[in-house]
Amino acid sequence: MSTTVSAHLELRDVSYTYPGGPQVLDAVRLVIARGQLWSIVGPNGSGKSTLLRIMAGLIEPVHGQVLFNGRALSSLRPRERARRIAFLPQTIVPTFGYVARQIVAMGRYPHVGGLGLESRRDWQLVDEAMAWTDTSPLAWRTLNTLSGGERQRVVITAALVQANELLLLDEPTTGLDLHHQIGIHRLVTRLSRQRGWTVVTATHDLNLAAHFSQHVVMLKDGRVVASGAPAEVLTCRRVEEVYGVAMSSLVHPQTGAPVLVPAELGTPSEVRSDAPGA
Amino acid sequence: MPRARELTWRRWLTAVGVSALGVLLVLILSLGVGTQRGQVGLAIQALLGQTETPEHRMAYQLVFGLRLPRTLLALITGLTLALAGTTFQALLRNPLAEPFTLGVASGGALGALVAFELGLAWSWAGPSPVQAMAFAGAVIVVLIVYRLGRSMGILNTYDLLLAGVTMSLFCSAAMMAIQYFADYRELFGMIRWMMGGLETVAYRDLLGTLWLVGPAWFVQLALAGALNQLSLGEELAGTRGVRVVWVQTAGFLAASLATGAVVAVCGPIGFVGLIVPHAVRAVVGPDHRLLMPCAALLGGAFLVICDWGSRLLLPVYGQLRGLDLQGVQLPIGVITSVLGGPFFLVLLLRSRRAERVVR
DSSP, X not given: OOOOTTEEEEEEEEEXXXXXXXXXXXXXXXXXXXXXXXXXXXXXXXXXXXXXXXXXXSSOOSEEEEXXXXXXXXXXXXXXHHTTEEXXXXXXXXXTTOBHHHHHHHTTXXXXXXXXXXXXXXXXXXXXHHHHTTOGGGTTSBGGGSOHHHHHHHHHHHHHHHOSSEEEEESTTTTOOHHHHHHHHHHHHHHHHHHOOEEEEEOSXXXXXHHHOSEEEEEETTEEEEEEOHHHHSOHHHHHHHHOOOEEEEEOTTTOOEEEEESOOOOHHHHHHHSTTO | OGGGGSXXXXXXXXXXXXXXXXXXXXXXXXXXXXXXOSHHHHHHHHHTTSOOOHHHHHHHIIIXXXXXXXXXXXXXXXXXXXXXXXXXXXXXXXXXXXXXXXXXXXXXXHHHHHHHHTTOOOOOSSSOHHHHHHHHHHHHHHHHHHHHHEETTEEOHHHHHHHHHHHHHHXXXXXHHHHHHSOHHHHHHHHHHHTOOOOXXXXXXXXXXXXXXXXXXXXXXXXXXXXXXXXXOHHHHHHTTOOHHHHHHHHHHHHHHHHHXXXXXXXXOOSHHHHHHHHHHHHHOSOHHHHHHHHHHHHHHHHHXXXXXXXXXXXXXXXHHTOOOTTOXXXXXXXXXXXXXXXXXXXXXXXXXXXXXXX
């Protein structure tokens, strides 16, 4: 049971129960190597968000341990943790008309502190990061004038100037159009390849997860039912078992990788007769 | 326009300095505002001890014994309400929040009304029973709302809002019951109290209030950076190194208790805590590190100016109509609302237009 040197984030038998609620996570064991792209998939309520919140240090497991770089995550002070680990929540509610550049600069908080102001160096980092994520043209737009995809890019850019090794994303592409979904995944992939970040993404899109990650964890009712390379985890049988939907596998014309689609959609006539107003 | 949005110490000092100068100017002008003219010169001569005529002593008493403490109270009150409004808007992530949203004013008013009903509307050397009861009422409501909003180790903003609104309604109902059973003299005192006012203030009251609100100002200002983070959501703030529950608790208690303290002295003065943060945000931007000190200072100045209206409007109207309205004052709560309402609508309209241009 020794920790491998390359383990960036390690969860040892992590369990979590919300006070007075059911168990959300049950003895989750994961060893995430530095620089890898991981996806966490599973049905609604399977514990994906809770798992991410534990990795982010927002909540502490009821049982088990979280090790970050071989040390207990809880031993890091909040600001020190924030300089290493960034988190992208499911939704950002725009209030008060901050412009995108201010939102990105807010990522410097753990470096600047509550009483300081951003230095010239901080603003330089902000502008570099915005150039790197192609968000510079959005710099002076208020958040509520941005589309969902643009908002996510801006907040990811803020993560970039905040932390330096680990990014946790909670369903970053939910509600985005296809173009922005791919864009976010590409950006995150680039972050991992070029900057060596470890990235863990909770997602509902099995095919994009399969394509863009090196490792997939499938959760059901708070338990890890499978963990490994995408092709091993995302099989028709397992998805059927976990989601209760019969699946078929196709071959992606470009990559040759399997693509999963629901096998039984009903015949077109059935679908049409089910439609409202029919 | 773009580069100006970077907050540098230079820009911070400029904006806060200009606001502070504005406050100073308004303070000085305020000494001369009143129905009797030419008093400031006499008062200053008396202050310097050059002459000792009865006119000089009268003027001295008027300017430094009445106008100055009253102006300072207006300043302290405006400052406290504007700052608390900004804090609440950030904590609740709701631009419609204001210092009275969570029931602080209702609790204070109920306390004051109970004091009136018990026949305690007298004053002595120290905080009057009405003030003490009003503060106690506000504190009780604050603690109840806090207790209801806090569950499972976190402060839930929706629960806070719900608890605050419910407590407000409850207090209003209790107040109506008390008013129904009050005799007309008590009733007059109650109604007058609820319009808010800065009358009959001594330096003693000022100091008592300052002891309570002063520390609360600094607590709120120190939270400015964390409030920026919180306005994007608690989860994001938490992963950026903000101790979320701690900041929420400190901000909520500081803003509420300070509000309770000024409500106890002046009654509920509406609108300041809602419009000043908005107006100042429209000028200096949403960064709380700049917004909070500016909103506080300008809120103070705003209420001092409203107080001019309170002192002058009726006497001037009386002169025009040939009525004797010397020394009759309009309650300041009426002024802030009458001034504030239209001002706020104009602001809303202008920001809409600006937004359309940006789009």
